[in-house]
Amino acid sequence: MESVMVTKVEKDEITGQSTTGHEWDGIKELNTPLPKWWVYTFYACIAFAILWFVLYPAWPGVDGYTKGILGYSQREAVMERVAEGHAAQAEYRTGIAAADLAEIRADPALLNFALAGGVAAFGDNCATCHGGGGAGNVGYPTLADDSWLWGGALEDIHATINYGIRSGHDEERYSEMPRFGADELLEPAQIDDVAEYVLSLTGQETDKAAAERGQEVFMDNCAACHGESGGGDRTQGAPALNDQIWLYGGDKETVTDVIRNARRGVMPAWEGRLSPETVKMLTIYVHALGGGE
Amino acid sequence: MNGNGTVDLAGMAEQGGPGPNGPSLDRDVEVHDAVSTTAGGKQPLYAPRIKVYPKRVQGLFRRLKWIALSVLLGIYYIVPWLRWDRGPLSPDQAVLIDMPARRAYFLWIEIWPQEVYYITGLLILAALGLFFVTSLFGRVWCGFACPQTVWSDLYLLVERWIEGDRNKRMRLDKSGFTLDRIWRKSLKHLVWLAIAAATGGAWVLYFNDAPTVVPAIFTGEAGLKVYLFIGLFTAMTYVLAGWAREQVCTYMCPWPRFQSAMLDEDTMIVTYETWRGESRGRHKKGGSWEGRGDCVDCNSCVAACPTGIDIRDGNQLECIGCGLCIDACNEIMDKVDRPRELITYDTVTRQNARAAGDPMRLRLIRPRTIFYVVLLIVVGAAMLFSLSTRSTLDVNVLHDRNPVFVTLSDGRIRNGYTFKILNMLREERDLVLSIEGLDGATMSVVGVDGGGLEVLPFTVGPDQVITHKIYLAAPRASISDGAEDIVFVLEDLNAEEGGRFDNVFRGPER
Numbered sequence: 001m002e003s004v005m006v007t008k009v010e011k012d013e014i015t016g017q018s019t020t021g022h023e024w025d026g027i028k029e030l031n032t033p034l035p036k037w038w039v040y041t042f043y044a045c046i047a048f049a050i051l052w053f054v055l056y057p058a059w060p061g062v063d064g065y066t067k068g069i070l071g072y073s074q075r076e077a078v079m080e081r082v083a084e085g086h087a088a089q090a091e092y093r094t095g096i097a098a099a100d101l102a103e104i105r106a107d108p109a110l111l112n113f114a115l116a117g118g119v120a121a122f123g124d125n126c127a128t129c130h131g132g133g134g135a136g137n138v139g140y141p142t143l144a145d146d147s148w149l150w151g152g153a154l155e156d157i158h159a160t161i162n163y164g165i166r167s168g169h170d171e172e173r174y175s176e177m178p179r180f181g182a183d184e185l186l187e188p189a190q191i192d193d194v195a196e197y198v199l200s201l202t203g204q205e206t207d208k209a210a211a212e213r214g215q216e217v218f219m220d221n222c223a224a225c226h227g228e229s230g231g232g233d234r235t236q237g238a239p240a241l242n243d244q245i246w247l248y249g250g251d252k253e254t255v256t257d258v259i260r261n262a263r264r265g266v267m268p269a270w271e272g273r274l275s276p277e278t279v280k281m282l283t284i285y286v287h288a289l290g291g292g293e
Numbered sequence: 294m295n296g297n298g299t300v301d302l303a304g305m306a307e308q309g310g311p312g313p314n315g316p317s318l319d320r321d322v323e324v325h326d327a328v329s330t331t332a333g334g335k336q337p338l339y340a341p342r343i344k345v346y347p348k349r350v351q352g353l354f355r356r357l358k359w360i361a362l363s364v365l366l367g368i369y370y371i372v373p374w375l376r377w378d379r380g381p382l383s384p385d386q387a388v389l390i391d392m393p394a395r396r397a398y399f400l401w402i403e404i405w406p407q408e409v410y411y412i413t414g415l416l417i418l419a420a421l422g423l424f425f426v427t428s429l430f431g432r433v434w435c436g437f438a439c440p441q442t443v444w445s446d447l448y449l450l451v452e453r454w455i456e457g458d459r460n461k462r463m464r465l466d467k468s469g470f471t472l473d474r475i476w477r478k479s480l481k482h483l484v485w486l487a488i489a490a491a492t493g494g495a496w497v498l499y500f501n502d503a504p505t506v507v508p509a510i511f512t513g514e515a516g517l518k519v520y521l522f523i524g525l526f527t528a529m530t531y532v533l534a535g536w537a538r539e540q541v542c543t544y545m546c547p548w549p550r551f552q553s554a555m556l557d558e559d560t561m562i563v564t565y566e567t568w569r570g571e572s573r574g575r576h577k578k579g580g581s582w583e584g585r586g587d588c589v590d591c592n593s594c595v596a597a598c599p600t601g602i603d604i605r606d607g608n609q610l611e612c613i614g615c616g617l618c619i620d621a622c623n624e625i626m627d628k629v630d631r632p633r634e635l636i637t638y639d640t641v642t643r644q645n646a647r648a649a650g651d652p653m654r655l656r657l658i659r660p661r662t663i664f665y666v667v668l669l670i671v672v673g674a675a676m677l678f679s680l681s682t683r684s685t686l687d688v689n690v691l692h693d694r695n696p697v698f699v700t701l702s703d704g705r706i707r708n709g710y711t712f713k714i715l716n717m718l719r720e721e722r723d724l725v726l727s728i729e730g731l732d733g734a735t736m737s738v739v740g741v742d743g744g745g746l747e748v749l750p751f752t753v754g755p756d757q758v759i760t761h762k763i764y765l766a767a768p769r770a771s772i773s774d775g776a777e778d779i780v781f782v783l784e785d786l787n788a789e790e791g792g793r794f795d796n797v798f799r800g801p802e803r
Contacts, residue, residue, distance in 0.1 A: 244702060
């Protein structure tokens with residue numbers, strides 16, 4: 001293939017149009033000029049581009065880039081927007097910081113803001129374990145139901161979020177279920193009996209004789225925390241055993257395993273990690289998920 | 294044609310197109326050296342625009358165009374000022390699109406945002422109407438009713454008042470920077486801009502209360518949006534009607550591109566009676582008409598055409614069907630004492646019949662037009678039906694997704710729903726909500742004490758939308774296969790109006 005540049009303007013005989021002077025294998029290209037407005041738009045684009053190079057960051061260098069005389073930076077622009085956003089929220093943030101939880105709930109504007117802030121903070125920090133919307137997972141309580149381990153009132157939820165459960169915080173919520181099997185506090189047969197009894201509390205099918213034997217064991221070893229009727233104790237975080245909500249599972253195998261080895265679930269303390277206002281907003285949000293008391 | 298394939302006006306004249314002073318011609322007939330913008334076979338890819346200087350004509354179609362212009366502009370400017378009493382809480386403007394309040398008012402009809410499908414219906418009706426009229430009478434929309442045509446016509450009128458008719462305007466454009474040219478051009482653009490501003494000014498009246506926004510516009514107190522839209526419409530009107538004109542029709546508008554799909558041989562179109570006009574040629578006064586056509590080749594039709602085409606080349610994309618060439622030709626035919634309507638408004642079939650000396654009647658009722666009428670009636674009836682039976686109550690129910698369901702401590706299953714109730718009446722309404730299809734279901738409203746009800750009462754204020762989160766709980770035994778189809782039934786006990794809203798209740802898979 002050969003390309004020849006011809007400087008003289010040549011006319012094509014058939015169309016009467018001039019050629020561009022480009023020729024490939026004997027085929028010549030006709031010159032069909034662009035309309036004026038098109039050409040001028042093109043020039044305007046070039047002028048715009050040059051202006052842009054001068055005003056804005058444009059060319060990458062070895063260790064940096066040309067800054068442009070306006071000194072514009074996308075990062076700074078974003079930070080400004082964020083600061084603006086925070087400034088716009090200042091009224092609500094200070095309001096939430098100043099008010100107590102009940103006051104926030106009573107003030108529609110603060111409540112609205114707290115719920116919105118709570119959704120975001122919950123998604124970032126809590127949903128990994130507790131699921132979106134507090135749906136819960138095995139071992140991580142559902143926050144939208146009507147059953148609470150450590151209490152579902154605003155103050156209770158606030159304390160749980162702030163200090164955590166078995167978190168090592170000075171004011172942590174703490175309790176330990178004994179490991180009845182692993183530490184040989186009960187015989188395997190007794191554990192089996194008590195498991196039968198626990199299942200009988202929720203009306204599941206059980207071995208009646210075993211359950212009766214298990215009742216005695218329960219009263220001696222479990223009722224102190226879980227209550228004589230199995231209703232649980234929120235001051236110790238002892239779950240109710242007579243309702244339909246199971247943290248780890250309500251089948252015999254799981255129940256036996258829990259009695260034998262105990263579960264000591266941990267929730268981190270959020271005080272210090274999240275701002276006090278965020279913890280308040282989370283409290284309001286969790287309380288509103290459907291189980292708040 | 295010059296080397297680039299463009300039309301060279303001066304060259305054409307030199308090549309022997311006899312000027313208006315040709316010695317042997319009929320002196321009554323002014324011959325124009327107008328050349329159609331579509332003349333010639335080969336066009337370059339990007340043709341430079343040949344400015345069109347439409348000549349003034351008089352006649353039936355010009356009169357029709359003036360009437361259409363007055364009526365349409367009248368509607369445009371008067372409608373926002375019409376009042377309609379809707380009570381103390383609503384605006385009293387007969388036609389108003391209230392963007393901030395999300396309402397559109399059209400006389401007694403009030404459209405809420407979720408009802409914009411009525412606009413879809415209107416657009417469908419408009420499209421069908423357009424197809425129908427086009428199949429009967431060709432592009433009457435383009436020639437008489439399209440805003441581009443109406444405003445271009447108005448702009449041309451101004452241009453003619455200030456700069457004179459075609460020949461004067463052409464001379465003026467060729468003259469140098471004379472005082473005469475400068476003041477005429479300046480005045481014309483000033484008037485154009487004033488018309489453009491009035492166009493934009495009227496547009497915003499459809500979105501604001503006219504009597505309050507007009508003084509506000511002049512005192513600088515109207516909102517930024519108002520000025521922005523006035524500016525936008527001023528610019529658009531000025532550019533499109535003043536400068537772009539026929540280029541809007543030939544380059545920008547899609548309608549001419551598929552108009553041929555609407556036309557058939559029984560459609561009335563602006564057409565040249567080739568059989569009678571050809572062979573064309575200049576005619577000497579008193580000369581014989583034997584052995585020649587009636588067309589005296591005066592180019593009056595081309596000079597009058599607002600898109601600058603030659604109708605004698607046949608129906609074409611650029612023809613907007615305005616009929617001004619008919620008026621122009623009739624003037625000439627009267628002068629040379631030949632029958633009128635050499636350029637006529639007729640169908641292809643009838644033209645063929647007349648050419649064969651066998652006149653026939655107009656066929657307005659044809660399968661195509663019947664089809665369009667039926668479609669128009671069906672869509673129109675459907676719209677009227679839905680409009681007359683539309684509910685003044687609407688409910689949006691959204692099932693919570695996260696969590697889909699929650700097991701309660703007593704073993705019951707609870708689902709959450711977000712309820713939005715829209716009361717489109719201007720009075721307070723007492724409503725009750727109940728559930729069908731779920732045994733043992735109870736409801737409670739989040740944030741309202743006392744739940745566990747089988748029927749929930751609501752009060753919705755006039756013209757109000759309320760949003761509630763509702764919890765619905767049911768025994769686990771009521772749910773089979775993880776989901777149960779349920780119906781929310783909302784009733785207005787006073788008005789005997791209500792609605793049923795299908796939804797689903799989810800629980801654990803068995």
